[in-house]
Amino acid sequence: MPKNKGKGGKNRRRGKNESEEKRELIFKEDGQEYAQVLRMLGNGRLEATCIDGLKRLCHIRGKMRKKVWVNTGDIILVGLRDYQDEKADVILKYMADEARSLKAYGELPENIRVNETDTFADEDGQNDEYFEFEDISEI
Template sequence: MLGNGRCEATCIDGVKRLCHIRGKMHKKVWIAAGDIILVGLRDYQDDKADVILKYMPDEARLLKAYGELPENIRLNEGITGIDDDDEGPDDDYIEFEDEDIDKI
């Protein structure tokens, strides 16, 4: 993010472009480093583009699964706090006994 509704994006073709965030997205959709965005290229300026859409994480995973994104793109790169040492899907659940529920 550069401020004043602008950001710098690295496109799939390897070119860094100065992007303008459209007014409809301004202060409604927050873009962070590592997010997958859709940009509209300008015919008259190759080094500038307009941000059209921000893909949600599940949408970005679907794009990668469908082959729309290259294999070298890493998703969730800018998100911090994700533990890589997860031990399994059962870590997200907490079991309560009947006595615990009665106390609540």
């Protein structure tokens, strides 16, 4: 049998065609809402806080599942369900520059931090717990 002389399988070849082109900014429509990812739950699901103030369990649609990686703190566009208000479907993930432009257009509120993993924290000094270590010179 011949020796394999390649540098990997089809996942390596798949990434070569990927290019960073500028895409058109997509705004929300009826039945859609902006949200920020709170935590990943696994199995294509995540928990997100929508701009209308509700926490929803969101499902990443199959077209995005292994192609677009969603992380904690990302700004996403979710499609609301008519029959389940506590659940939604992830339609689109905004890149960091797109999320900043949404904030500049006034679509996102000012308390949302773009491109940071610490979501909605330290808004009014909630996370002020810290430790002070004194010099130990007597030891």
